[in-house]
Amino acid sequence: MKLHRRALLALTLATSLIAPSVAMADGTIKIGTLATLEGPFTVLGQDSMRGVELALKEHNMMAGGMKLEIIQGSSDASPDSAVKAARKLVEQDGVQILIGPLSGDEGLAVKDYAKTQPNVTFVNGTSAAQDTTLRDPAPNFFRFSTDGAQWMAGLGEYAFTTKGYKKAAVVAEDYSFPYTQVFGFMAGFCKAGGKVPSKSWVPIGNKDFSSVIASIPDDVDAVYVALGGADAVNFLTQYQQAGGSAPLIGGSITVDQTVLGSEGKTKDVVIGTPSAGPISDTDDSPAWKKFVADYKAAFADGFPSPSLFAHGYYVNTTAVLLALDQVKGDVSGDQAKFREALAKLSFDTPTGKVSLDKNRNAIADIYLTEVTKLDDGKLYNKVVKVVPQVNQTLGMDEAEFLKLGVVGRDNPACP
Amino acid sequence: MSITDIATGPSAVDRFFQQLGAAPVILAVALIIYPLIVPGFFTFQIGGQILILGMIGLSLMVLAGYGGMVSLAQLTVAGIAGYGLAIFGINSVGIMGFGWPWWIAAPMAIALAATAAALIGLISVRTSGIYTIMITLAIATAFYYFVNQNYTLFNGFSGYRGIQPPTLFGLYWRDPLPFYYLCLASAALAYGLVLYGARSSFGLALQATRDNPRRMRAIGYNVTAIKVFAYFLAGLIAGTAGVLYVWFNGRISPGTISVAESIGILVIAVIGGLRHPIGPFLGAAVYVLMKTFAIDLIGAERFNTLIGLVFLAIVFISPDGILGLWQRLKPHLAPTSLRPHHEGRD
Numbered sequence: 001m002k003l004h005r006r007a008l009l010a011l012t013l014a015t016s017l018i019a020p021s022v023a024m025a026d027g028t029i030k031i032g033t034l035a036t037l038e039g040p041f042t043v044l045g046q047d048s049m050r051g052v053e054l055a056l057k058e059h060n061m062m063a064g065g066m067k068l069e070i071i072q073g074s075s076d077a078s079p080d081s082a083v084k085a086a087r088k089l090v091e092q093d094g095v096q097i098l099i100g101p102l103s104g105d106e107g108l109a110v111k112d113y114a115k116t117q118p119n120v121t122f123v124n125g126t127s128a129a130q131d132t133t134l135r136d137p138a139p140n141f142f143r144f145s146t147d148g149a150q151w152m153a154g155l156g157e158y159a160f161t162t163k164g165y166k167k168a169a170v171v172a173e174d175y176s177f178p179y180t181q182v183f184g185f186m187a188g189f190c191k192a193g194g195k196v197p198s199k200s201w202v203p204i205g206n207k208d209f210s211s212v213i214a215s216i217p218d219d220v221d222a223v224y225v226a227l228g229g230a231d232a233v234n235f236l237t238q239y240q241q242a243g244g245s246a247p248l249i250g251g252s253i254t255v256d257q258t259v260l261g262s263e264g265k266t267k268d269v270v271i272g273t274p275s276a277g278p279i280s281d282t283d284d285s286p287a288w289k290k291f292v293a294d295y296k297a298a299f300a301d302g303f304p305s306p307s308l309f310a311h312g313y314y315v316n317t318t319a320v321l322l323a324l325d326q327v328k329g330d331v332s333g334d335q336a337k338f339r340e341a342l343a344k345l346s347f348d349t350p351t352g353k354v355s356l357d358k359n360r361n362a363i364a365d366i367y368l369t370e371v372t373k374l375d376d377g378k379l380y381n382k383v384v385k386v387v388p389q390v391n392q393t394l395g396m397d398e399a400e401f402l403k404l405g406v407v408g409r410d411n412p413a414c415p
Numbered sequence: 416m417s418i419t420d421i422a423t424g425p426s427a428v429d430r431f432f433q434q435l436g437a438a439p440v441i442l443a444v445a446l447i448i449y450p451l452i453v454p455g456f457f458t459f460q461i462g463g464q465i466l467i468l469g470m471i472g473l474s475l476m477v478l479a480g481y482g483g484m485v486s487l488a489q490l491t492v493a494g495i496a497g498y499g500l501a502i503f504g505i506n507s508v509g510i511m512g513f514g515w516p517w518w519i520a521a522p523m524a525i526a527l528a529a530t531a532a533a534l535i536g537l538i539s540v541r542t543s544g545i546y547t548i549m550i551t552l553a554i555a556t557a558f559y560y561f562v563n564q565n566y567t568l569f570n571g572f573s574g575y576r577g578i579q580p581p582t583l584f585g586l587y588w589r590d591p592l593p594f595y596y597l598c599l600a601s602a603a604l605a606y607g608l609v610l611y612g613a614r615s616s617f618g619l620a621l622q623a624t625r626d627n628p629r630r631m632r633a634i635g636y637n638v639t640a641i642k643v644f645a646y647f648l649a650g651l652i653a654g655t656a657g658v659l660y661v662w663f664n665g666r667i668s669p670g671t672i673s674v675a676e677s678i679g680i681l682v683i684a685v686i687g688g689l690r691h692p693i694g695p696f697l698g699a700a701v702y703v704l705m706k707t708f709a710i711d712l713i714g715a716e717r718f719n720t721l722i723g724l725v726f727l728a729i730v731f732i733s734p735d736g737i738l739g740l741w742q743r744l745k746p747h748l749a750p751t752s753l754r755p756h757h758e759g760r761d
Contacts, residue, residue, distance in 0.1 A: 037715045049715070072715040078670030079573075084460070088707055091456035105573055109666065112576065174564075175572045203563055203572070409566065 028067045029329060031320065032089035034100025034110075035125060035313070039076030040205060041103060044229075044309045048102055048125055050299050051306065051313035055321060057298065063321040064329030071095055077102070079109035086110050090120050096331045097121045099316055102309060104129035104148070104177030114138040121335050121342070123320050126312030129176040130183065130407050133361035134392060140335075142342050142360045144319040145312040146278055146390065148177050149184030149407070151252040153366040153390040155276040156188025159249050163274060165221040167195045168249060171212055171235060172226035174201040176407070181226045181251045183407040187394055189224075190414035196224075197415050206231060209238045216244070226251030232259050236266045250275035255371055257281065257304060260379040267379055273371045278312070279351055280367035280383045281305045291350035315349045322347055353389070363391045443603075450595045459591035461707065463663055465699045466598035470605050470656035472683040472695025474649040477609055480689040481618060482645045483625035486539070488551040490680045491558045492532045492650050493657030494672035498562065498569060499524030500578060500661050507577025510570045517581040525654035532650020533643055540642040555677045563669040574668025578661050589662060598659055602696070605652045609692045612648070621645050686729045688738025697737045701729070 033052050036045035049072070061068050071093045073085035082101045089095045098120060101110050107127025114122040115138045124132070124143035128151065133143050159165045168189065172178035178201075186196055197220065200212045212235075216223060223246050227235050232254045248255075250273050259270065283289075291314075295306045306314075323341040324331070331338050346355035352365035365388050369381035393401035405411045450458040471493050478484045502511040504520035515523070539550045562569040580588035580597075588594055612618045620641055624631050628638050661667050670676075679702065687698020705725055709718040733740040 038719055072710065074710055074715055074718070076670075078673075079666065079668060080664055080671050083664070084707075087456070087460055091454070091460065092707075093711075105668075109576075112665070203560075 027065075028069050029063065029097070029324065029331060030069045030071060030093065030095040032071050032073055032086075032093065032095035032098040032100070033125075033313075033317075034073040034075060034082065034085050034089065034098060035102045035309075036077045036106075037072070037074035039078070039081075040229075041077045044307065045074070045102055047303060047307045048309040048313040050295065050302055051310035051315075052099065052317045054294060054298055054310070055314045055317035058294075058318075059321045063324035064327060066324070066329035073100070075101060075103075075106060077106065079105045082106035083109050083113050086113055090117055095120065096335070097123065097320055099123050099313065099320060100125040100127075102126050104132075104180065105175055107132040108176060111138045111141050114141045119334055121331075121339060123316050123342075124312075125316060126309050127177075128180060130180045130392070131176075133359045135402075135406065137359050140339065142316075142319070142339075142356065144316045144345075144354055144356070144362045146362045146364050146366065147392060148180030148252065149187065149394065150362075150364075150390045150392060151277045151366060152181055152184030152188070153276060153394060154188065154368045154385070154387040155249065155274060156185050156190070156194065157192050158188075158274055158368055158384070159185075159222065159224075160189055160192035160194045163222070163247075163249075165194065165247070165249070167197060167217075167220045168222045168224050169216045169220045169246075170196055170199040170224045170226070171209075171216070172199070172201060172224075172251070173204050173206075173228065173231060174409070175204065178226040178251065179407040179409065182224070183404075183412060184394070185224055185226075185249070185251075186412045186414065187404070190412065195414055199409070201409055202227070202231070204231065207234060209235045210242070213239055213242045213244060216246070220246055222247045222249050224249040224251070225254050228253040233262055233266065236269060237264070240265060240269050248273045250371075252277035252308065255381065256307065260371065260381070261304075270371050271373055271379065274368070274384070275371070275381060276366055276368045276387075277308060278364065278366060279306075279308045280369050280381055282380050282382055283351070283367065284383075285350075285352075287348065287352075288350045311350065315351075315354060318349070319345055319347065319354070352386075357391055359392065361392045363389050366390045446599055450592055455591040458595045459663075461703055462595050463591075463598050463659075465696065465703045466595075466602040467656050467659045467663060468680070468683055468703065469696035469699035470602050470659075471653050471680050472687060472699055473602075473605055473609060473692055474653035474656070475680055475684045476687075476689050476692060476695045477612075477649045477652070478645060479684065480691075480694075481613060481621050481625065482642060483543075484539070484642065484645070485548050485681070486535070486551040486646070486649075487548060487677050487681060488532075488535050488554045488558075489649065489653045490672050490677040491555045492528050492535070492653040493660060494558070494562075494667065495531045496524040496528035496654035496657030497661035497667040497671065498575070499527045500658050501575035501667055502568070504578065506575040508570055508573070508575050510566075510575075511568065521658050524658055525651060528654030528657055529647050529650035532653065533647040536643040536646025536650075537639075540639055540646075552674070552677075555672075556674055559669055559673055562672070569669075572669060574666060574671070576666045578665055578667070580662040589665070594663070601655055601659060605655065606692050606696075609652075613692075617641070617644070682726060686726055686736045688736030690735060690738055694736060694738045701725070701737065 035048045071089055073089045075081040075085045086098060089098055101107055102125045104127055107129050111132050118140060122141045124145055126145055128148040130147050130149055170182055172182050197217055200215055202212055225248055255270055255273050255275050292305055295302060323338055323345055326341040327337045343356055354362050354364045357363055365386050367386055368384045370384050371379055372382040374380055471489055475489045478486050500520055503513050503515045503523050504517060505514050506512045535554055539547050542550055563572055586593045588597055620636060624638050624641050632638050683698040683702045684695050686701055688694035705722045709721045713721045
């Protein structure tokens with residue numbers, strides 16, 4: 001038993017060795033990046049890191065004459081893990097700027113954490129829950145990517161007027177990002193006169209949609225689906241097998257390349273599905289084409305075309321680098337100069353001009369698309385129209401918009 | 416089979432002090448001055464987390480080490496306390512939140528968790544071995560999915576946010592230093608109670624039940640009651656840790672008590688070692704340090720592989736975990752004069 005002393009000595013030594021060195025080297029700015037590099041969104045997280053890398057490459061790993069040191073953090077899409085990773089990056093590694101996180105509820109949690117770290121600037125990754133910036137925002141949290149409701153801009157009206165859908169059922173995943181997407185869709189759809197008689201919320205990773213499909217009313221004109229990745233494929237396959245025939249309306253990550261690229265009859269079902277989001281694969285603008293070409297050149301193992309996660313992290317990282325250039329890398333003290341530069345920043349991205357509103361949330365262009373079969377037999381999202389400069393209140397007066405209430409399972413409603 | 420030592424005879428108290436020796440004193444001093452020499456991150460995020468997860472691991476160690484019952488539902492019990500605290504106390508979500516003061520809400524949450532633990536015990540004591548693991552895993556999974564999909568009581572996927580520890584004696588208990596000492600005091604109390612309890616008549620009865628339930632029944636013990644009471648006591652420890660964990664995170668959601676996290680508690684107990692109550696804390700230290708710093712060692716792509724390999728290596732080299740590793744190394748390291756005179760005792 002006495003020998004434990006030795007172990008203790010070793011333990012004490014080891015502890016003192018791993019104690020961090022908080023001293024900062026001159027001429028270096030530490031930036032933390034936080035994304036889902038484990039868990040169900042790993043693939044998306046990896047693509048988001050490609051966006052960061054691309055932005056850094058364009059700036060030669062320098063900003064404002066300072067060298068940049070990048071430290072990666074990983075979460076598993078749960079808010080707890082995001083805060084743990086953020087805390088490690090800020091308090092242990094001493095990053096001065098944090099870029100991330102990726103997923104909706106993570107963003108809400110990191111915003112709450114940001115309030116306790118007034119000397120660090122937080123810039124969003126792709127997390128797109130509305131209340132990350134709309135209600136009770138953190139003064140040091142900036143979002144140069146748009147939120148899930150903005151991504152739906154114009155889709156509701158388009159579905160009602162052009163497509164002629166009067167009644168739509170909603171099937172969506174059960175967390176803050178799809179709530180926000182459904183809100184954005186219904187804001188336009190209900191205002192135009194559409195009705196949503198049923199909403200089904202399913203847990204992430206749901207495999208069996210039979211009860212959900214059974215609960216979709218027979219008399220709806222369309223089904224609005226806000227599911228991502230494997231969930232979307234599972235739902236579409238089962239819906240079709242169950243004999244469902246109503247046309248679909250897609251959320252921003254519902255009819256992306258993971259679904260469109262899959263084989264089987266599902267492909268025929270989704271042709272003509274309208275959707276909306278912050279990017280479009282087939283955008284013809286030179287800026288987007290250059291972005292895609294750069295992405296492909298840099299990452300042989302990447303997707304055929306950058307995902308909205310690569311795009312979102314790219315835009316947010318670029319914003320950080322541009323603001324750092326403006327203030328010559330001055331992030332001393334409470335970073336007031338840097339934050340002022342960020343707040344005033346307006347720059348051109350692969351998807352048009354981006355600037356911030358007073359809550360530090362992005363105002364940007366949104367793409368309204370429709371799934372189309374091209375000559376090569378493959379499916380693409382064709383741009384129907386670009387909705388210019390969508391703000392967080394979707395063009396409404398802010399007071400009026402806030403009266404619509406907090407997004408959730410039961411809000412909004414128009415049965 | 417008996418891996419945990421059973422103190423016997425009238426010399427137990429003497430032996431206890433004899434064994435106490437210098438090491439625990441040094442350990443205690445080291446733990447007390449630890450936050451004074453490391454930065455806040457190591458105090459709160461690392462230290463606090465190790466102590467909390469160590470306590471949940473300790474509750475598993477009590478059941479598995481002394482009772483021979485491996486329960487995967489200990490994190491669920493902690494989660495019940497956490498949700499209880501969010502529901503009885505104050506949260507910022509606007510659902511439930513009775514607003515009771517912490518000195519009612521926290522004990523109620525712990526009592527609720529211990530009661531739930533006793534119920535889980537009641538359900539699972541009739542099974543043994545792998546069936547206990549299965550049934551407690553089923554309970555953990557069911558509870559995870561239940562809280563994930565129940566909105567009126569548990570607020571589903573998002574769970575509860577804005578749960579704050581109290582401000583008491585002019586101290587905000589979520590500041591690194593007070594929180595660390597709160598965790599340390601709780602963990603030390605739990606550790607001491609387990610050490611004492613193992614030598615009490617109940618502890619001896621539990622260990623005897625583990626080794627030969629049939630004989631215990633024959634000499635007139637109520638084996639079921641002993642086991643259920645063990646679950647209840649372990650539930651008190653896990654529940655206390657659960658309250659601390661929610662104060663630590665400031666929130667609780669289904670992700671906190673997912674099946675992967677439950678298995679994490681088993682990993683902590685196994686890599687630490689089940690033969691002594693210090694084991695789970697050692698295990699938690701390795702677990703938390705690996706989880707936090709593996710990404711710095713090997714980069715973002717493969718850090719989970721490294722974590723897995725380290726755990727695998729520990730269990731491969733020493734099936735008894737870090738404690739067993741120490742037991743194995745001790746005779747080789749010690750100078751002859753310091754070698755213990757009695758064999759097989761720790």
